[in-house]
Amino acid sequence: MRPRAVAASAAAPAxxxxxxxxxxxxxxxxxxxxxxxxxxxxxxxxxxxVVALLAPLLAPHGPKETGFAPYLPPSAAxxxxxxxxxxxxxxxxxxxxxxxxYVGLTSVLIGVTLGGLxxxxxxxxxxxxxxxxxxxVDSLMALPPIILALALMAALGxxxxxxxxxxxxxxxxxxxxxVRAVALSVKEFPFVEAATAAGCSHTRVVVxxxxxxCLATYIVLVTTNVxxxxxxxxxxxxxGAGAPPDEPSWGGMLTAGTxxxxxxxxxxFFPGVAISLAVxxxxxxxxxxxxxxxxxxxxxxx
Amino acid sequence: xxxxxxxLALLCGALAVPAGVVAQDKxxxxxxxxxxxxxxxxxxxxxxxxxxxVQQATAxxxxxxxxxxxxxxxxxxxxxxxxxxxxxxxxxxxxxxxKGVKWHDGQPFTSADVKAxxxxxxxxxxxxxxxxxxxxxxxxxxxxxxxxxxxxxLKAPVSYFTxxxxxxxxxxxxxxxxxxxxxxxxxEAQIGTGPFKFKKYDRGSVIEWEKNKDxxxxxxxxxxxxxxxxxxxxxxxxxxxxxxxxMLWDAxxxxxxTQADEVKNARGDDVEIYRWPINTIFVLYMNSKRAPFxxxxxxxxxxxxxxxxxxVAKALEGAGVPCAILDPKLVGDFALPxxxxxxxxxxxxxxxxxxxxxxxxxxxxxxxxxxxEVAVRQVGNYVDRAQLVIAQxxxxxxxxTLKTHESAAGYASFGKGDFQxxxxxxxAMDGTDPGDVFHVVxxxxxxxxxxxxxxxxxxxxxxxxxxxxxxxxRKQLYWELQRHILTSGTTGAxxxxxxxxxxxxxxxxxxxxxxxxxxxxNTFMKAWLAQ
Numbered sequence: 089m090r091p092r093a094v095a096a097s098a099a100a101p102a103x104x105x106x107x108x109x110x111x112x113x114x115x116x117x118x119x120x121x122x123x124x125x126x127x128x129x130x131x132x133x134x135x136x137x138v139v140a141l142l143a144p145l146l147a148p149h150g151p152k153e154t155g156f157a158p159y160l161p162p163s164a165a166x167x168x169x170x171x172x173x174x175x176x177x178x179x180x181x182x183x184x185x186x187x188x189x190y191v192g193l194t195s196v197l198i199g200v201t202l203g204g205l206x207x208x209x210x211x212x213x214x215x216x217x218x219x220x221x222x223x224x225v226d227s228l229m230a231l232p233p234i235i236l237a238l239a240l241m242a243a244l245g246x247x248x249x250x251x252x253x254x255x256x257x258x259x260x261x262x263x264x265x266x267v268r269a270v271a272l273s274v275k276e277f278p279f280v281e282a283a284t285a286a287g288c289s290h291t292r293v294v295v296x297x298x299x300x301x302c303l304a305t306y307i308v309l310v311t312t313n314v315x316x317x318x319x320x321x322x323x324x325x326x327x328g329a330g331a332p333p334d335e336p337s338w339g340g341m342l343t344a345g346t347x348x349x350x351x352x353x354x355x356x357f358f359p360g361v362a363i364s365l366a367v368x369x370x371x372x373x374x375x376x377x378x379x380x381x382x383x384x385x386x387x388x389x390x
Numbered sequence: 391x392x393x394x395x396x397x398l399a400l401l402c403g404a405l406a407v408p409a410g411v412v413a414q415d416k417x418x419x420x421x422x423x424x425x426x427x428x429x430x431x432x433x434x435x436x437x438x439x440x441x442x443x444v445q446q447a448t449a450x451x452x453x454x455x456x457x458x459x460x461x462x463x464x465x466x467x468x469x470x471x472x473x474x475x476x477x478x479x480x481x482x483x484x485x486x487x488x489k490g491v492k493w494h495d496g497q498p499f500t501s502a503d504v505k506a507x508x509x510x511x512x513x514x515x516x517x518x519x520x521x522x523x524x525x526x527x528x529x530x531x532x533x534x535x536x537x538x539x540x541x542x543x544l545k546a547p548v549s550y551f552t553x554x555x556x557x558x559x560x561x562x563x564x565x566x567x568x569x570x571x572x573x574x575x576x577x578e579a580q581i582g583t584g585p586f587k588f589k590k591y592d593r594g595s596v597i598e599w600e601k602n603k604d605x606x607x608x609x610x611x612x613x614x615x616x617x618x619x620x621x622x623x624x625x626x627x628x629x630x631x632x633x634x635x636x637m638l639w640d641a642x643x644x645x646x647x648t649q650a651d652e653v654k655n656a657r658g659d660d661v662e663i664y665r666w667p668i669n670t671i672f673v674l675y676m677n678s679k680r681a682p683f684x685x686x687x688x689x690x691x692x693x694x695x696x697x698x699x700x701x702v703a704k705a706l707e708g709a710g711v712p713c714a715i716l717d718p719k720l721v722g723d724f725a726l727p728x729x730x731x732x733x734x735x736x737x738x739x740x741x742x743x744x745x746x747x748x749x750x751x752x753x754x755x756x757x758x759x760x761x762x763e764v765a766v767r768q769v770g771n772y773v774d775r776a777q778l779v780i781a782q783x784x785x786x787x788x789x790x791t792l793k794t795h796e797s798a799a800g801y802a803s804f805g806k807g808d809f810q811x812x813x814x815x816x817x818a819m820d821g822t823d824p825g826d827v828f829h830v831v832x833x834x835x836x837x838x839x840x841x842x843x844x845x846x847x848x849x850x851x852x853x854x855x856x857x858x859x860x861x862x863x864r865k866q867l868y869w870e871l872q873r874h875i876l877t878s879g880t881t882g883a884x885x886x887x888x889x890x891x892x893x894x895x896x897x898x899x900x901x902x903x904x905x906x907x908x909x910x911x912n913t914f915m916k917a918w919l920a921q
Contacts, residue, residue, distance in 0.1 A: 154781040158704050159648065172648075173704050173774045246794060332792045333773045334780065344774070346625050348648040350655065 126376020132369025203263025480547030644891015759787035841882020
């Protein structure tokens, strides 16, 4: 499919541009019509990414700047109020988007990639190594996720990058298990047999034939796990084991807010809304991508 | 002592302590007082431990030779000793014990029990961080001259000996119990002579006392018992207070203004909220044995830059006395007048001149600024305080990274000197003597000299003032000491503020008065519940 599309656009350059744009818009409109919730999710995620990228421009103050009176309620000067030590909540929520996305994306991209590769390789190799590696995955998955992350944070100390490490430990086994299941079925397809019969090396079989056919699962895993990672980061920070307290983490802001929930409800309201909105958007987008990647669901919806 | 009584009266007026706290009606018998501990004590040996929760857990079970009067917390009153005399040279104190006192297990109380308890705490190889630590430098020997007389011989006459003996940590335990169990850690070893018997200890949940019907003061106590729920964390404690599950909040950590407002909103006129000093100083420590604070210039830079008023306004919500090494509300004119304190470098407002000088000092040694680790225990609102300190120091080129410790782990690493800066550590005094803070924080041998700084002048003045019996001369020595620390600015322990806090009492609870230290006044021997 892909090479043909490239050839077509190369053969008809400038002349057909409006038509091409129109065609793309039509495709987009079709996707939106088929996946309206996914489109809403995409808008939320896009907004989240923009806020995260432009945090230094959007935030009126520094996230750690303490120069204001504490517990100021939302007003024109401080649209989300100030916190218990006089920091602007809006600025911290904005910078919190950057921290959440950083943790969510890095941990998921690295974790799912490593886990995916692990799954594909062990599925292809099979036998004792596969079964042995699956027992490792079993044992990792048997541990309650938050406890495992907590123990790791206690051992490594509080830092944003250690949260990422803790998340990797949670994400790698899940990704390995899921991708392995897909790779096991792909491995049985005739084209893999054909490639092996044609004398392809193991590496070539895995890289050229099995991996590309696991890509849809990989993409779905990435999109659905980012929100999971954000929630785990917020939970760890909420119980005081995640990002250091001065970092603008939404979960950490919630903890501080619970101390004065009655008198200063804005301290929990705004970070709470931010977490919910981000997770909601990412879940909608993730579901839509999963539906689009699954031919059976795609047919059903069409 | 007179001055303390006057001060307390002024303090009650100034802080608008509710009349109900002081008022007395006709006491009523019966009822259980519900109270709380901020943590699980785990160990119960009041001679060998130092956390407030250990003292609270056992407070009503034991008696001391003397104690701070529950009716007038500024006065020392007899407890197991019915009277005492001092030799003319001031070196021998003779305590005449009450007769007919019985331990909770029915055994008679004698002078041998007093000797066994104090010998235990004074033994050189026995770690007694509170009573033992304060008495070891003072007491040469303890002798039981007969069954109801005990004699303490001091190494040198000191003016505050009876105050030290009256500490809530200097409790008398039974000799036969110490011999049977070896220590006082187990619940079954809690055999005292106090107004309440130790009834039950459910780890992490509740501690219960029941009325001692054979208490040596006839007619006391009024309560049938006391229940202390173990409530960890501010939100849990506030929730219990709002729900009416606890009737008193009188100990560390104090409520912040916002929490007090929540309780007031929920309980309305059923409770009285009062602001009270808790004889606790908020200190910022710099490790004088490690870079960059092994350099006196760097310590002075921090001393100048820390904005005490900002910390009190934000982290203590205004409830504190900034800058002072001694709080006049607690020790009267032993404290340097606040007008003078407030003009000293580092304290004076505005901060511009001090910040400029501090920045110059940092630049002199670290032209590109310096990175440090700012440690803090994760208790109370220490983490908030640390974040404020970090923001303040950033202005002079000191870039702090926050490192948080679990409470006990923090103590362990601070004790080993494994830190550069501790942003916030509250140190509670055991008594109300002006010398306490120097013995706790500033003297080379002080238990909380985490800065590990040894200054000959500080030691010499502290020791001289402790021995001085003439009140005026003593005052002059403490003024000189305070001036030295506040003007040199090279101390490793910056006095940020004396902490005050908000507390509440259910109006049904009567016959209880807040004490001048966070450790005293917790026996509830005269407390009662109105209908």
